[in-house]
Amino acid sequence: MTRGAPLADGAVRDRMVREHGRSLACEAGAGTGKTTLLVERILRGLAEGAFRAPELVAITFTRKAARELRERVRSRIAREARESAGGPVAERLRRARRELPLARICTIHAFCRRVLSQYAFEAGLDPGFQVVEEGLDRMYARELWQEWLAARLAEPDGLPALTELVGRGIALADLWEVARFALENPDLRPAGEPAGSGDEDALWTWLAERVRGFRGQVESALQEGAQDRLAGALRALDTEIERLGRLPARARSRWLLDRLDGGTVKLPFVTGNIGSGSNYRDRGVPARIRADWRRFREEAAERLLEVNAPLVLRAASEIDAFRRWARERRRDRGLLSQVDLLYETRKLLRNDAGVRRRLRREIRALMVDEHQDTDPLQVDIVESLAEGEGGPVLFVVGDPKQSIYRFRRADVGCYQRQIARFESRGDLGRIGTNFRSRPELLEAINRVGREIFDPGRWPRGQADWQDLEPCPPDARPGGLAGPALALLPIDETGSADARAEAEARAVASVLLAAREHEKVPWREMAVLFRTASRARLLEDILDEAGVPYRQERSQHFYRRLEIAELVQVLESVADPWDATRAVAAMRSRLLAVTDEALFRHVRAGGSLAPAERRDAGDPDVKRALERLAAWARRAREMSPPRLVEEILRESGYLLLLETLRDGRRAAGNLAKLLDIARVHWREKGLDLPGLVREFRSRLGEEQAREPEAPEAEDEDRVTLLTIHGAKGLEWDLVALYDVAAGSSRRTPAACAGVPAEGSPPETFEVRLQKGFASPGFAEADERNRELDRAERARLVYVALTRARCRVAIPCYPGTEKLDAESVLGILRLSPSFRRWEEAAGAGEQPPEPWLAFGSPPAAPPGPARRLDLGDPAEGRSRRAAWERARRELLERADRRVLCIPSDLHAGSGEDSGKAAAGPRDSAQGRRIGRAVHEALRWLVTGLLDDPREAVRRAAAREGLD
Ligand SMILES: Nc1ncnc2c1ncn2[C@@H]1O[C@H](COP(=O)(O)OP(=O)(O)OP(=O)(O)O)[C@@H](O)[C@H]1O
Ligand SMILES: [Mg+2]
Known part of the structure; x- marks a missing residue:
């Protein structure tokens, strides 16, 4: 801390550091010393005996920040201890140094994890529960989803429920996206109540009547014998609708859905400014009709959404059921995701007064840095620990202008409401002196920031601007x-x-x-x-x-996880007598065998080399070994690139990657690897062992470029x-x-609903595809x-x-x-x-x-x-060539097509040497999408069990070769 001239906000800083008997909050801009204040407060609290290290919980946002904070507290205490001569303060500081490892200076997740392990019994959890790391979360969730789909289909009402959704053209992939959202937001429930089936017939009758009405209006206003294009168009449409009226309701609503475009339905024939005033007795008729027509088309879109809403709500409630099932399953298996940690802790604190009391006694000081990025569950946890008399003293610091983690459920609104409560009690301190930046830089930041944060610009959800003051x-x-x-x-x-x-x-x-x-x-x-x-x-x-x-976290190509895992599997396939390689391959996400299963397998006397006989052992491991052995057998009959394709397809690896955050990129990387394998095969005739050696040596080169040990x-x-x-x-x-x-923001399949004024969202809204959205979706998405x-x-x-x-x-x-x-x-x-x-x-x-x-x-x-x-020009052309290649690969690995490796193969012609397929037109894209979807449905419902056969048949049905 500075010891020079007194600061304008010095008194507030002093209070934040020294007043230990009261819960306080400090809100201030960037670089004003909030984290420094927190460290000082910890130091003073320990030195003055307000709390001891084991009674301290200090929460920061990331593990890196926690490490840093721990280090700052440690060195600060050490310095103060050296400087203090003796007496009780020195004694307390010495003790604090000894006890510091017992202080809980960590992320909220780490804190919750400790609470749940300590009170596992009370929380109804397996005491040895495991936490799934962030990236793996989704993979595991995906497995649960597939398990659930299978289980649900076996129930008497499951098949009809799911086929109804799929039959209406809703993709399982969309449902999965909603399911994932639901799992990641355990505190949100689906908005709206599922109602009975929407009346498609009524919608159609209304539509036909309106069109007929328009036609009648136009015809009666027409001049004797006039040929008008508007009248002709309405007649044609009326006839078309009459024809469609003889089709089943489903087909009719499909016809409408295909024409839905944003907030309107684009009906055929009647387009643009057709119709000429001179053809009518009253010249104004065509213009009036056209205006009414626009409104009619919008109303048609609204009604269509309404008709489909009940189905969407039923889908949401299916997903809610999945979530309940998944939660039970995870609890049974003793596995929690990151957000589960918060959710379960909050539940424990709400439901078990005894645990809450014990924790409140145990913790004397509870501090939170970067509180603006708080998760609503975190606010609840912190408040239920600290509120009222007798609990820990709370100290939170934050800057609403720095809340940037919405994608991880941060909700600055929650923070602001909590801060308002501090303010109303007179316990909020605001400071403005910035110690980080030079005054000239602050001038630039203030000038630009003030204009960007101008309140008139932000209808919703923006923090107030406050100038940063230069320090002495x-x-x-x-x-x-x-x-x-x-x-x-x-x-x-x-x-x-x-x-x-x-x-x-x-x-x-x-x-x-x-x-x-x-x-x-x-x-x-x-x-x-x-x-x-x-x-x-x-x-x-x-x-x-x-x-x-x-x-x-920089990663080079061969060191990327998806590549490394595939190479591991290939290594094992190339040498099926090697048990070590087989274990590495089995533990990869391609085969996903757990360590526990491996352990059981070995204990039961099972062998681990794919080429050996398999009689004893764990069934999962045996299955995985069988696969490796089968691939090894096939390696003798087919080219390495073909084998890689087969492996990708049979392991479902691409499908799985698709569910991960940068799965698209990962799939693109695999496609690139496949292409590399093709080139090696064509140009050098490299067999599998040769190819594996080649990949390994590339990896070696990359490692040489960047030392393995963390810098x-x-x-x-x-x-x-x-x-x-x-x-x-x-x-x-x-x-x-x-x-x-x-930004490439696309409309999500699910989003948090619009909350009541002054509280966090409690519901989520769903949009499964064009024309299928829950009633509140549009507003929530906009918000x-x-x-x-x-x-x-x-x-x-x-x-x-x-x-x-x-x-x-x-x-x-x-x-x-x-x-x-x-x-x-x-x-x-x-x-x-x-x-x-x-x-x-x-x-x-x-x-x-x-x-x-x-x-x-x-x-x-x-x-x-x-x-x-x-030379920039040379660099650019190299880059451009590479970029073209990459785009082509990505195009082929298009989201919906991702799961058919044969599509990755299509066009790049390993043996045919065909030119790469040009960009697909969108109708073709849709057909492919539908084929994939259909194939998946057959596989999921067990109608077919050979993926290749399913894809082939579905493709044939869609007229794709
Ligand atoms: N009282 C002080 N006297 C001198 N320097 C200070 C003081 N307080 C903080 N600093 C220095 O100012 C810089 C910013 O401090 P700190 O990181 O604590 O700010 P912050 O408000 O937490 O920033 P951010 O909003 O980015 O989290 C650091 O270099 C710190 O050492
Ligand atoms: Mg800080």
Whole structure:
């Protein structure tokens, strides 16, 4: 803490640190020292005996943040203990050092896990329960879903219920997406009550009557003998509807559904401005009819949705039943997901007063950092522990402008309501002095932030702006002087990748210049981006430029999990006598054998080599070994690429990947691997062992490029990180990258419902496909969209406030068309920023002393190192070729087609040498989608059990060869 001039908000800070008898909250902007206050409060509390280390629970957002907080508390106590001479304070600090490992400084999930293990019996859980890691969560959920589908189909009413849904064209994949949402949001129940079947006949009668009515109106107003196109169109439509009227109701509503487009139904024949006034006795008739016609089409869309709603609600209640079943199943098996940890803890605290009392006695101090990103369940847990007399004293800090984790259920509304309660009791402190950034940078941030956060812009869900105040000179960060904000004009107008590449080059030269001319250590620089999708490109350019970097969780191709797992399986197939390889293969997600099963198998005396006889052992393991052995047999009869395809198909691996967050990319990677195998086969005739050796040696090369051991955090490297990951951290220089990357938000199959004013959502809404949505879906989706957009602005605030001295931002002067929700799109909400961007493009002088255009400093002092970033043109063409190949692969691995490996194969002709298939037209795409769906349905319902046969038949039915 500073000891210089008193701060304007010094009294508030003092209270936050020293008042231990009362629950307090502190709300403040970025870099104002919230986390520092929390550490100081812990220190003072321990030193003054307000609580002891084992009585402390301090919750942070990520594991990395928890590690850091633990370290900060440890070193702070150590320093204070050294400085205090003796007496009771010194004694307490010594004890705190000893007891510190018992303090619970961790994430909320880790805290809940401990509570549940401690009180497993009371919570009705298996005391040895396991927690499924985040990525595996979905995979496991998917397994449960499939298990449930099978079980549900065996029930007397299960088959009709599910076939009704599927028969109406609802894809199992959509149902699964809703199911996943339901599992991930255990506190939301489906909105609305399932009602009886919607009346399709009534809808049709209404439609036919209205069309006839329009026709009558037009005909009676027509001039004698006139030939009018509007009248002709209505006649044709009327006839068509009469013809359709003889079809079954299902077929008619399908006809309507196919014409549903947004909020309207596009009926045939009657289009545009047809109908001429001169054909009518009253010239105004056609215009009036057309206006009525528009309203009629909208009403038709509304009615269609209404008719389908009961089916959607029934689907939602099926899914709710699945969720109950899955919860039971997980409890039986002793497996909890991350969100289950919160859900079960809250339930335990609500239902078991004894446990609650014990915990409230045990914990004296409960603190939460980054509370703005709180999950509604977390708020409940914290409040039920701390509310009323006799429980722990609560201390929460947060900044609503930094709430950026909606996708992980963060709900800034919950936080704001809790803070309002603190405020009403007079227990909220607000501070404004920022210790992180130079005053010049703060001026830039305040200017832009104020304009972006302008309340008029945000109808819903935005935090209030508050200027960040510069701190007194003696507490300012050292490091870089010079421009605080550098705009880097980019004149690349090509593809998104080409632009990103240009940005990466601009960023690389900023980093190099800061290092060369201003002696900034690499570790004091970071490059931040919204999504890591173009991080590879950045890495390539930084490699070329000789900038050392560290990317959290960077992975090269052969080291990606999906590739590594497939290679493991291939290794085992290539050598079926090797037990070790077989074990690795079985533990991969392709075969998904649990360690427990392996253990049982070995204990029962089973052998582990696929080529050996299998009599004893665990049935799961035996099945997996049988598969490996069968693949090994087949390896002798077919080419390696064909075998890889078979393995992918039979293991259902692609289907499974599809359910994971970046499953599409993973599938794309597998398609790429398959293509590599084809090339090796064609060009060199590599057999399976040869291919496996080749893959292994590639992996070796990658490992040589990047050391296996985790790099020490203090190594001198630039940090590459997502903005989300950068929360709470700081560097001297921060550059933003891929700033024009847009969002690809598609309409989700499920979303949180609209809550009652002043409370969190309690329901979820469902949209299974076009024309099938729960009644509240449209409104809820709109609301979620707005909230997401407001969050984008906060993400930009987080990015800008990570820097102590300088922020560098690529920009595109003169380019108007940009995704409004990209980082740059948000920055452009600020008129000041727009002006600067234009000035940068026009080559003007920067209007502010702390602003620079291009990489600062402009004139390098002393001998400058030549920045050899390679020939951009050559780089671009290489990149473009690669990008084309990638897109082709992705196209072939199209979501709905993902599960047919034969489609991955189609067109790339291992032996036929056919040219790659061109882009599918959408009708073809739909046919493929339907075929896949149909094949899946046959498989799930057990009508067929050979996937290949199912796909073949379904394809034939859809007229696909
Ligand atoms: N009282 C203080 N005197 C001097 N420096 C301080 C003080 N408080 C915090 N700092 C420094 O200011 C920087 C920001 O502090 P800290 O990370 O605690 O802020 P924060 O409010 O938690 O930021 P964020 O909103 O990003 O989480 C750190 O470098 C910290 O060392
Ligand atoms: Mg902080």
